[in-house]
Amino acid sequence: MPGIDIKDKVILITGANRGIGKAFVLTALAQGAKKVYACSRDEANLAEVLEAGGDKVLPITLDVTNQEQVDAAASQAPDVEILINNAGVGANLDKPVSASASNDEKRMQLELNVNYFGIVKMVRAFAGILNNNGGGAIVNILSIAGLSNFPFAPGYSASKHAAHAITQHFRAELARNNTLVAGVYPGPIDTDMAKDLPLDKTSPEAVAEHVYAEIAKGSEDIFPDPYAQGFVQQLEADRKALEKASAALIQN
């Protein structure tokens, strides 16, 4: 699939009010995007990106688990060429989770609803729009936890594994539309989500720059930070050894 440059493109970003999503907005503006639809559950939280972008940034109220809001976003943004599915949740990434704790299933359902079904809803709503606009790209922000279980966050890992699988499916399905479908697999990134994670973290701005450079080359699988790049090397070298090393984190 040919690559797609951010310059002069119309981009829609979910979860654009903070963290990696905000960095995607600001970096797109810095790289000459034509228009950015910045989506947030609460438009009041978009003040900073709206101020940064002037009339190039358009706010959209969007909870990705709400089908009516997803459909309304598609009506508001018929010129989108690049869709970035960034919104995500992952609670207590630093703490061991007991599978028998009474609230675990609720949390797992939330993670599946946002991290997996959110992407499904968005791709269904926007695939036709991208096709009408020449193909474009869908960029799904997944996680290295979607390639091998992260034992502190089993529900999060499962939701990201599901999102990884559906990303592969959409890539196959939408190839006929000339749509690049990229999966992004970050390691620890310096945002609210990972604030208690005791690991070296990469800045969200570096992630955004790396992702835009990779989609310009047509990359399908993107590892945007040194931790993720090391992780995938271990995965490819010995998947089982990596699983055992992760398991040991909650066995000692």
Ligand SMILES: NC(=O)c1ccc[n+]([C@@H]2O[C@H](COP(=O)([O-])OP(=O)(O)OC[C@H]3O[C@@H](n4cnc5c(N)ncnc54)[C@H](OP(=O)(O)O)[C@@H]3O)[C@@H](O)[C@H]2O)c1
């Ligand atoms: N940080 C990391 O270490 C890391 C590593 C791997 C992958 N990721 C992935 O990167 C993506 C961005 O995460 P982040 O690190 O930037 O986390 P973050 O700072 O916690 O930001 C999460 C964003 O998602 C939004 N969001 C949550 N639920 C939503 C929903 N139902 N509908 C729409 N938006 C929703 C949040 O909006 P509100 O402000 O309204 O809550 C917020 O804008 C996520 O998919 C995450 O899984 C992060």
